[in-house]
Every structure is written in structure tokens, then in C-alpha cells.
Amino acid sequence: MTNRKPRRPLTLRDVSExxxxxxxxxxxxxxNRGDVSAATREKVVEAAKSLGYVPNKIAGGLxxxxxxxxxxxxxxxxxxxxxxxxxxISAELENTGLxxxxxxxxxxLTREEAVLYDMLSWRPSGVILAxxxxxxxxxxxxxxxxxxxxxxxxxxxxxxxxxxGISHRQVGLxxxxxxxxxxxxxxxxxxxxxxxxxxxxxxxxxxxEGLNRAGVNLTAREFYQGGSAxxxxxxxxxxxxxxxxxxxxxxxxxxxxxxxGLLYCLEKGLDIPxxxxxxxxxxxELLDGLPRRLATTDARRIEIGRRAARIIAGLxxxxxxQTISLSPNFHPGQTIRHAxxx
Amino acid sequence: MTNRKPRRPLTLRDVSExxxxxxxxxxxxxxNRGDVSAATREKVVEAAKSLGYVPNKIAGGLxxxxxxxxxxxxxxxxxxxxxxxxxxISAELENTGLxxxxxxxxxxLTREEAVLYDMLSWRPSGVILAxxxxxxxxxxxxxxxxxxxxxxxxxxxxxxxxxxGISHRQVGLxxxxxxxxxxxxxxxxxxxxxxxxxxxxxxxxxxxEGLNRAGVNLTAREFYQGGSAxxxxxxxxxxxxxxxxxxxxxxxxxxxxxxxGLLYCLEKGLDIPxxxxxxxxxxxELLDGLPRRLATTDARRIEIGRRAARIIAGLxxxxxxQTISLSPNFHPGQTIRHAxxx
DNA sequence: TTGAAAGCGCTAACAC
DNA sequence: GTGTTAGCGCTTTCAA
Numbered sequence: 143m144t145n146r147k148p149r150r151p152l153t154l155r156d157v158s159e160x161x162x163x164x165x166x167x168x169x170x171x172x173x174n175r176g177d178v179s180a181a182t183r184e185k186v187v188e189a190a191k192s193l194g195y196v197p198n199k200i201a202g203g204l205x206x207x208x209x210x211x212x213x214x215x216x217x218x219x220x221x222x223x224x225x226x227x228x229x230x231i232s233a234e235l236e237n238t239g240l241x242x243x244x245x246x247x248x249x250x251l252t253r254e255e256a257v258l259y260d261m262l263s264w265r266p267s268g269v270i271l272a273x274x275x276x277x278x279x280x281x282x283x284x285x286x287x288x289x290x291x292x293x294x295x296x297x298x299x300x301x302x303x304x305x306x307g308i309s310h311r312q313v314g315l316x317x318x319x320x321x322x323x324x325x326x327x328x329x330x331x332x333x334x335x336x337x338x339x340x341x342x343x344x345x346x347x348x349x350x351e352g353l354n355r356a357g358v359n360l361t362a363r364e365f366y367q368g369g370s371a372x373x374x375x376x377x378x379x380x381x382x383x384x385x386x387x388x389x390x391x392x393x394x395x396x397x398x399x400x401x402x403g404l405l406y407c408l409e410k411g412l413d414i415p416x417x418x419x420x421x422x423x424x425x426x427e428l429l430d431g432l433p434r435r436l437a438t439t440d441a442r443r444i445e446i447g448r449r450a451a452r453i454i455a456g457l458x459x460x461x462x463x464q465t466i467s468l469s470p471n472f473h474p475g476q477t478i479r480h481a482x483x484x
Numbered sequence: 485m486t487n488r489k490p491r492r493p494l495t496l497r498d499v500s501e502x503x504x505x506x507x508x509x510x511x512x513x514x515x516n517r518g519d520v521s522a523a524t525r526e527k528v529v530e531a532a533k534s535l536g537y538v539p540n541k542i543a544g545g546l547x548x549x550x551x552x553x554x555x556x557x558x559x560x561x562x563x564x565x566x567x568x569x570x571x572x573i574s575a576e577l578e579n580t581g582l583x584x585x586x587x588x589x590x591x592x593l594t595r596e597e598a599v600l601y602d603m604l605s606w607r608p609s610g611v612i613l614a615x616x617x618x619x620x621x622x623x624x625x626x627x628x629x630x631x632x633x634x635x636x637x638x639x640x641x642x643x644x645x646x647x648x649g650i651s652h653r654q655v656g657l658x659x660x661x662x663x664x665x666x667x668x669x670x671x672x673x674x675x676x677x678x679x680x681x682x683x684x685x686x687x688x689x690x691x692x693e694g695l696n697r698a699g700v701n702l703t704a705r706e707f708y709q710g711g712s713a714x715x716x717x718x719x720x721x722x723x724x725x726x727x728x729x730x731x732x733x734x735x736x737x738x739x740x741x742x743x744x745g746l747l748y749c750l751e752k753g754l755d756i757p758x759x760x761x762x763x764x765x766x767x768x769e770l771l772d773g774l775p776r777r778l779a780t781t782d783a784r785r786i787e788i789g790r791r792a793a794r795i796i797a798g799l800x801x802x803x804x805x806q807t808i809s810l811s812p813n814f815h816p817g818q819t820i821r822h823a824x825x826x
Numbered sequence: 827t828t829g830a831a832a833g834c835g836c837t838a839a840c841a842c
Numbered sequence: 843g844t845g846t847t848a849g850c851g852c853t854t855t856c857a858a
Contacts, residue, residue: 170843225567243586495851507851508853544852
């Protein structure tokens, strides 16, 4: 390796001169394109390595009109759930030469619009974004971008191009059915106060619809904002139970607050699932280590990530433009009674 | 908004023609550069919006030789800790016009090298990466890139350019001192089996050094790989206590396994911190909701992210090329006895 | 305040 | 198998 410290970054021309091979052929070697003799290739690789040449993808992208980037736009990184979706996406993209670039919206559609504008200005090969709700401008940008778009996580509604998700309404309906079948009747809901979390909203709507169909109404509900989810789960639970002491079921909008509630109830010596049943949503890994396994619904987020990536990568042409609704998996855990016999 | 669906993405020329203003002036308006009359600006903005024009940063970057991207390279996204660092980085970058681009290495230095190569080929304005250990090639690339580099999280060793972190060796030393001062003597360590997690290794080394100085040896150690950290914490704890039942302190390499251990010990009816003391590392939010507050050390990761970002953004010129070692904050929690009196 | 010309570093297309 | 030419869509620079 040479030691000179280049102020001017190295270019193909430098490698060309150092190896005595034309720029074009150097470019071919570096991209493994076309036929290049072993001898020439050897010379070029050697020169590039010893100079420490790093190709300029800005120039390459402009010339080839192609960029190996996939824009991935998600609401949050601290939610645990989205990193898992990302995991599925990167795993699937790994062998395609495509690279995910992450944008975070903090659950704001306005922010999403700004993030999309920014990412589209890099002319990515595709876009994966969470949810079906977007601003009018976002929608227009995506439609005009001329690249594949996959909306993920939610399948309750029309999409722009392809959709891969679960029906959160169905999650709520199913949970209501399970709870009612187990004989619970005085049911409370505990969730985040997030008007822009449409998936949570749809789950709650489905849940209430399911209860109502059986002539049951939600007895109480409690919401929180920010803070440690585990701690908030405790606080919400204490609050809802002091308001409505005879609740016999608590449905949490996510597993983290559900876990907090579970710890709280156990400390209070409540009989779970006898006195009171509990359920969350997401099936996060954390549940494995809790004193009791919380009932939950698996959102199938890794699979969602994988399939979205496959669609962008062109590995699933039959799915392009389709809405793929995966069926959510209910996990009874140990916090819900077995169904009553007739 | 017009409805025609362009196969060919729109260019400045399209906006220029639609507005009757030269490309150059359109460019000025869209970047808020130079003096443009209000009337002209108005026309251009109107045309751009109605066409749905999205600038091409590939072309812009090539022409201007500047790109508003900051490469951020971290070991993992599922660790909880790194998303927080990212939070600090994005918060600080928000008003600088710079944008973080995330790369994940899975704790592999080889993978880090590949990720760096890839990111540098986009000619970012700076690089933030975790740790001080890198391959020779990675180091060479960073040195030759001619852009600011900030290595974060760890300050135990020489850096390439700027460094912002904590001394993990000191974290271990301090924890040893606190534990010994509280009178514990039969001490076990529980951690991840990750040869490439150099920070965990340095903490353990500092911890043992601290014990040894006082003539105390680590009584037992236990390691795990993969799986749910909370569950693994339980399993490790059960295992180490069955091997060495008279341990009086358990030091965990992170809070998640520490939390698992705490739940396990409480279930077993152990007196904490009387029979046995516990401590973790990181001060994760989750600790707030546990039945008892786990002793831990705050890694100051949000601040680390913020300062790294400030250095890249040029807001802290005095720190460039320096090693900034923040002092880690010990949190005694409720799982360690008060120091013995004399 | 606006415009025209040149070129950023690479690759597509074609010639040899 | 290798080289030449002409741009990709912007911004820099300079002129008007």
C-alpha cells in the first residue's frame, strides 16, 4: 500500500494510469462485467488495491441511471418491532446486490413525506414503507417515481402498488373471539395515545367490533404517552383496575406494556388467568423470559420484511401490484383461560 | 397537480421549460442560493410543485462534489442500545442539513470493512462508527477518505481521527470497587460469548483487575450465545448458581440478561441485595418497570451520539482529532447493598 | 439578477 | 478482449 495521502479522491483514471489499462476496462474489471483477460484483470485489481481506490457510486449511478439502494421508511427504531422487519429485509436483500437505506418518521405522516422526498432524490431502485396511510403528496411522489413500492405491516385498505401485511382489524376480531370464548366479559383496553398509529387504531376497532357482535361492550380503556413501556404498563394497569376493580380481562396494544401489566398483577397476587386474563400484541422475544407467557398475536414481521424485499428485488413477479395478507398467529400463552365448554 | 405519469423522471429542464426560466435559475431557486427575484422564484416553485419534481441528488452530488450524507456504522440494530445512539445522532444532525445513513456489521470486522467500502463509495461528508478495533484495510480506507471520522462508544485506545466514548475498562474497575465496598466477595460474571465485542471484553478485564487489586478473584463465569436475552439471563443464573451456590454477587454484561437474572432470583425467593447482589450494564429504559431497580452503569449513549454528530457537522471544531472520554454514571439501584461501614 | 458553457467520474453503446 | 465517444442531470464559474 502506498502512503501518500490524497486530498483529491482517487478516480478510475488513476487506476487506469497505474495499471496501463483503459478506464473502460478498469471499470469492467471492478464491476465484473464483460470479458476481460485474466492477465488484464490481475493488473487492474492489483493497481486498484495498492492505491486504495474506492469507486464513486455517485458518478456510476448518474451514468448508468441505476442505483442499488432500496429506501425503507419506518415509524421508529426504538420500537423493537421495526428493527426486526429490517432484519428480514436485509437478510433477503443480502444476495441481490441491493442495499437498504433507512428513514424514520416518528409516526408523523408529514415527516414521512419529507423523508420520502429526500430518499427519492437519490433515485433508489424501490421503496418499502410502513402502513397504508400517507399524505396526498407522498402518494403522488410514489406513484410518479416509476419504481416498485411495497407498503408493509397493514393490509386493511388499498395500496399504491404492492402490499404485504396482516389485517389488524382481524387481529382485534380474533382476539375478541378468543377472550369471549374463554368466558371473560368485563374487558379493558390499554394502549398508547397515538392518533397516527393507524394499525393500533384498526386493532382496537376490530376488537370492539368483535365484542359488540357478541353483545359485549368494552368496560374501560386507558391510554399513555411516552416513557418506559414496561413502567407505563404497570401504571396503566394500576389506574384501570382502581377505576374498574372487577375487570376480568386486560387487552394491551403491545407486549411491552402487557409485560409491565403482567408483572404488576403478579406482584398484587392476582390469579392469572383465573381472576384476570391478559393479552398483548406482537409476540416480542422478551416474552420468553417473563414469569408467565403473555397471550399475544404474532405480527409476522420478519416474514413481512422478507417478502417485501423479494418483491423489490424482482424475485416474486407474481406478487407485484398485489395485496398479500398474511394470517396473524394467535399465541394463547399462559394468561388466558381455556375456552369454556359450551 | 398534473396527472400524466412520467416514465422518464422529471429533470430540471422540465421545470425550466414549464416555468420559462433557465435551468440555472431554477436550480438556484430550488436550493435557495444566490439572489433570485421574488417573481421568478414564485414561477419556479409553482412549476416544480405542479409537476411533482424531485431533484436528482446523484447528479447534484456529482456536480458539486458534496453529499449531505453521514455514514453511521454500528454492530447491531436489535441491541436497543444502538438505536438510542442513532437517536442522539439524528437529533443533532436534524438542523444541519446532514442525513445519517445506517450500516450494520453484526459485530464482524470483516463485515464492517465491506460496509465501509460500500458507504464510502457514496462519498459521505463524514463517518461515525462504533469501536476502535477495525481491520487494516478499514483503517486505510478511513484515513484516505479525506473526511471526518468519529469512533464512538469506546475510549480505551488510540483512534483514527476523533473519538467519543467511555472507558469500559473504567466501568469494570468502578463496578468492582462498588461491589467490594459493599462487602460482596464471592462474585460471578455472566455475559455473551462474543469474541468481537471488544467493549464487553474490556469491561470484564477492568472488572477482574479491580477485584484482583483487592486480592479477590472472580469465583465463576458463564457465557451464552443468541436467543432471548431475558430468558438467557434466567438460564445463565440458574446454571451459575447450581455450580456455585454460595455466590453473593452476579455481574451481568448487559441489563437485559441482568433483568432475566433478577426475575429468576426473585422467583426463587432470594433476598436481594442481602443474600445476593446483582448489577448490569447500560441503564436501559426497561429497568424502570422491573420489580426492583437493577444496579447498572449508564453508558451515556445518547450524549455520545450527539457529540459525534456535532463533530461531523463542524459544530465542535475544538474536538476534532481529540479523544473525548465521558465519565460513565454508576446507578446503585436496589440490587446492591450499601457500602459496609469501615 | 440571470444565463451559457464546461465538466463532475463514471458507464452505455459502439467500434475495432 | 479492449478502446473511444458521448453523455447521465446537475452545479460551478464566468459573463452579461
